[in-house]
Amino acid sequence: MVKPADKAKVRVKQDADYIFHELTRSICPECKTVIDAQILIKDNKVLMRKRCPEHGWFTGIISSDAQMYVDSVKFNKPGTLPLETSTEVKDGCPLDCGLCPEHKQHMCLALIEVNTACNLNCPICFANAGMGYSLTMEQVEFMLDRFVETEGDPEVIQFSGGEPTIHPDLMDMIQAAKDRGIRQVMVNTNGVRIARDDKFLDELAKQNPVIYFQFDGLRPETYVTIRGEDLLDLKLKALDRLAEKGMDAVLVAAIERGVNTDEVGAILKFGLDHPAVRGVVFQPVTHVGRHIDFDPMERVTIPDVIHGIVDQSDGRFIMEDFVPVPCCFPTCQVNSYVFVDGDKTVPLPKMLDIDQYLDYITNRALPKPTNSKDVQAALEKLWSASAVPGTEDTASQFECACGPGLELGYELSHLKDHIFQIAIKDFLDPWTFNVKQVMKCCVGILVPDGRIIPFCAYNSVGYREEIRDQLAGEQKLENARKKIALAEQINSAAPQSADD
Amino acid sequence: MGLQSEAEAKACCADLYQSDMAKLIMGDTLHPGGLGLTNRLGRLMGLRPGDLVADLASACGESAQALGRVFRCSVLGVEFGAEAVRHAHDTTPEKSRARFVRGDAENLPLRTGAFDAVVCECSMSLFINKGLAVTETARLLKPGGRFGLSDVTIEPGVLPEELEGDLGQVLCMTNALTTDGYVDLLERGGFTVTESLDASAEIIKILDEVQGKLAAFLAFQRMTGSSESGGQLERSPELIAMVREMVKSGDLGYWLFVGEKRD
Numbered sequence A: 001m002v003k004p005a006d007k008a009k010v011r012v013k014q015d016a017d018y019i020f021h022e023l024t025r026s027i028c029p030e031c032k033t034v035i036d037a038q039i040l041i042k043d044n045k046v047l048m049r050k051r052c053p054e055h056g057w058f059t060g061i062i063s064s065d066a067q068m069y070v071d072s073v074k075f076n077k078p079g080t081l082p083l084e085t086s087t088e089v090k091d092g093c094p095l096d097c098g099l100c101p102e103h104k105q106h107m108c109l110a111l112i113e114v115n116t117a118c119n120l121n122c123p124i125c126f127a128n129a130g131m132g133y134s135l136t137m138e139q140v141e142f143m144l145d146r147f148v149e150t151e152g153d154p155e156v157i158q159f160s161g162g163e164p165t166i167h168p169d170l171m172d173m174i175q176a177a178k179d180r181g182i183r184q185v186m187v188n189t190n191g192v193r194i195a196r197d198d199k200f201l202d203e204l205a206k207q208n209p210v211i212y213f214q215f216d217g218l219r220p221e222t223y224v225t226i227r228g229e230d231l232l233d234l235k236l237k238a239l240d241r242l243a244e245k246g247m248d249a250v251l252v253a254a255i256e257r258g259v260n261t262d263e264v265g266a267i268l269k270f271g272l273d274h275p276a277v278r279g280v281v282f283q284p285v286t287h288v289g290r291h292i293d294f295d296p297m298e299r300v301t302i303p304d305v306i307h308g309i310v311d312q313s314d315g316r317f318i319m320e321d322f323v324p325v326p327c328c329f330p331t332c333q334v335n336s337y338v339f340v341d342g343d344k345t346v347p348l349p350k351m352l353d354i355d356q357y358l359d360y361i362t363n364r365a366l367p368k369p370t371n372s373k374d375v376q377a378a379l380e381k382l383w384s385a386s387a388v389p390g391t392e393d394t395a396s397q398f399e400c401a402c403g404p405g406l407e408l409g410y411e412l413s414h415l416k417d418h419i420f421q422i423a424i425k426d427f428l429d430p431w432t433f434n435v436k437q438v439m440k441c442c443v444g445i446l447v448p449d450g451r452i453i454p455f456c457a458y459n460s461v462g463y464r465e466e467i468r469d470q471l472a473g474e475q476k477l478e479n480a481r482k483k484i485a486l487a488e489q490i491n492s493a494a495p496q497s498a499d500d
Numbered sequence B: 001m002g003l004q005s006e007a008e009a010k011a012c013c014a015d016l017y018q019s020d021m022a023k024l025i026m027g028d029t030l031h032p033g034g035l036g037l038t039n040r041l042g043r044l045m046g047l048r049p050g051d052l053v054a055d056l057a058s059a060c061g062e063s064a065q066a067l068g069r070v071f072r073c074s075v076l077g078v079e080f081g082a083e084a085v086r087h088a089h090d091t092t093p094e095k096s097r098a099r100f101v102r103g104d105a106e107n108l109p110l111r112t113g114a115f116d117a118v119v120c121e122c123s124m125s126l127f128i129n130k131g132l133a134v135t136e137t138a139r140l141l142k143p144g145g146r147f148g149l150s151d152v153t154i155e156p157g158v159l160p161e162e163l164e165g166d167l168g169q170v171l172c173m174t175n176a177l178t179t180d181g182y183v184d185l186l187e188r189g190g191f192t193v194t195e196s197l198d199a200s201a202e203i204i205k206i207l208d209e210v211q212g213k214l215a216a217f218l219a220f221q222r223m224t225g226s227s228e229s230g231g232q233l234e235r236s237p238e239l240i241a242m243v244r245e246m247v248k249s250g251d252l253g254y255w256l257f258v259g260e261k262r263d
Helices: A066-075 A137-151 A170-179 A192-196 A198-207 A220-227 A232-244 A261-273 A302-312 A372-382 A392-405 A412-418 A455-460 A463-493 B003-018 B020-026 B034-045 B062-071 B082-091 B130-140 B166-170 B179-188 B201-224 B236-249
Strands: A019-027 A034-042 A045-052 A056-063 A109-113 A156-160 A184-189 A210-214 A249-255 A277-284 A333-341 A344-347 A419-425 A443-446 A452-454 B052-056 B074-079 B098-102 B115-121 B141-154 B191-198 B252-261
Touching: A019 A045, A045 A066, A056 A066, A109 A137, A137 A170, A137 A443, A137 A452, A156 A170, A170 A184, A170 A198, A170 B034, A170 B062, A184 A192, A192 A198, A192 A232, A210 A232, A220 A232, A249 A261, A261 A277, A261 A302, A261 A419, A277 A302, A302 A333, A302 A419, A333 A412, A372 A392, A372 B201, A392 A412, A392 A419, A392 B201, A412 A419, A443 A455, A452 A455, A455 A463, B034 B062, B034 B115, B034 B141, B034 B191, B034 B252, B052 B062, B052 B130, B062 B074, B062 B098, B062 B115, B074 B082, B082 B098, B115 B130, B130 B141, B130 B179, B141 B179, B179 B191, B179 B252, B201 B236, B201 B252, B236 B252
Parallel strands: A109 A156, A109 A443, A156 A184, A184 A210, A210 A249, A249 A277, A277 A419, B052 B074, B052 B115, B074 B098, B115 B141
Antiparallel strands: A019 A034, A034 A045, A045 A056, A333 A344, A333 A419, A443 A452, B141 B252, B191 B252
16 A cells, blocks of 8 residues: 555656657767757757767757748658769768769759858858869869759859859859850859959949849948958948949848847848849858857747748738748748839738648649649749749749739839849758758759769768868869979079089 | 842741740740750760861851850851841950851851861751752861751641741741751761750740740730730640640650761
């Protein structure tokens, strides 16, 4: 018989204070070893909890809205496989990148980092810009050819760095991409050279790429914290100069907790009003490369940015205006499109039920309009990593998708100036790294040996360091060779010794 | 051919190009596959740095310039339209490896036996006297020189009534040959066909694109209540479906051929 005194000792089973959502694989933030990771839901937040045998436990937030995270699954579109892969499956994801035959998606967008040098020295830089390498024209041409071989007809290429605008061959590189039938070329820049160099801007305007323009906010302090100096005036000047040239820009804002989370509404409003700006991409700061101190439980995630926009834009947007992107893993990115006419802004998701077209799992059998195939095709292109704002393609897809719901009075060639893209892209870092997402990643970095490495694997797993060391080493060797050749030339040309 | 008839054909193309329909269909690309397919043709031909290449019917010179840069060869574009030649001139940078001259593909103003390669993209189908154009090409080439041809292929008698006339002309369909027809043409003109490649998927891509644009355009028209383009645009989805079916069944296609000049 149990005595009353023992009753207090009876063990009562406790409920866990979290839901075990799934098990995936990640990496140790310290040593990059591939380890198991639990995805847990707690207080409507999604956490990643993992253990490295050597460095212990790590817990960090990956989404501040569990409902949104779980709901996004239905937007997972079947992948389209590339024509060719470049590596074999050997050590398993993410160690065989390039792509390997197990990758689940082709590349909607590829980047070439043409150099490592930069004309700024920001405290935050995922690429850890500085000394390193500068690609030759021949290397870039080979990479572009390889991209064409694997993709067939690649749609978008982005030149990045370092700072690509200080590479002497940038214009030829843009031309080389166009010569290979790549229709959209983007240049990722801090805008310094656009603001200061007339001749450079003239050349750039001739090539007319879409400018992927780093723009973190409208407060000088934001730039001081993120970029190390007040760049606001320079940024504004560069954008005005782009507008004068009739060029298109997309603002790219790195969002960090306690720095500029309260500026997302202002950045968006500024973009909607500025004549050169066709879209805004919000990127929660990833903690790779150079970054400032942070708490993995306080990381900015996609829902934080959406909430910020909704709270800071006077009721112009609601949460439902932002829809996951189906081509990549749908937790990686959300998009929205807005029709802008003067002060009037109408988000596309207000005009039609996007779920009805981009829900690939539950496949709701609702009555669909007769042109539903066309509408679905248009939406799939808009909700894709290869959608480039400011183009007629984007305008035509927008019109096709929502035409009947909107009174448009514009020809397509003008309509493109009224379609505005908002994207929120949550790149992975060693704290949030999820093999499941990387396996379906559709944004890749082209490297000189012909591999295409998924962007987040490149930055988190160690590929960036490997490539940089290798290229910097080759460059040093090449420079040494040149010096020796030059020395020999001088020696042989010099007058013979005195005893002649 | 008649220079006259080519002039007419070109003028007709130009007129149609101004129309909504043609804008929808052609978009920015001059031929199926765009510069991507131009490059594929260059690779199939094995173009090498330093090669001297002629581009027949070079239009505004986009392909010639791209081939010059990608393969590092010298390209001479020959184009019948004076306006196009002028445009090509004006847009060619000093350092470009491409130059342009005015000329007729059936009576080329170029030197005998001087060229390593000749390309002709989506234009042979427009030439009335194709045999003459091929012998002229053979004349230009050094022994063993390569002729790269890309064009629309069509089986005889399958062109629907709606696509005969101007529209068929601008889409290079009316005077196109079968795949065997092109091979015959090259063989008879002094070439051994070494490569042939089916690129018909490029037509499907254009159709997909056009379908999207058309849907947008029709939605726009329904909204604004305008119907300026009349019934032709309204019937376009039907036409697109028809063309799609023709590509699927193999009646319509787009092929690349490479011929090597026989000694």
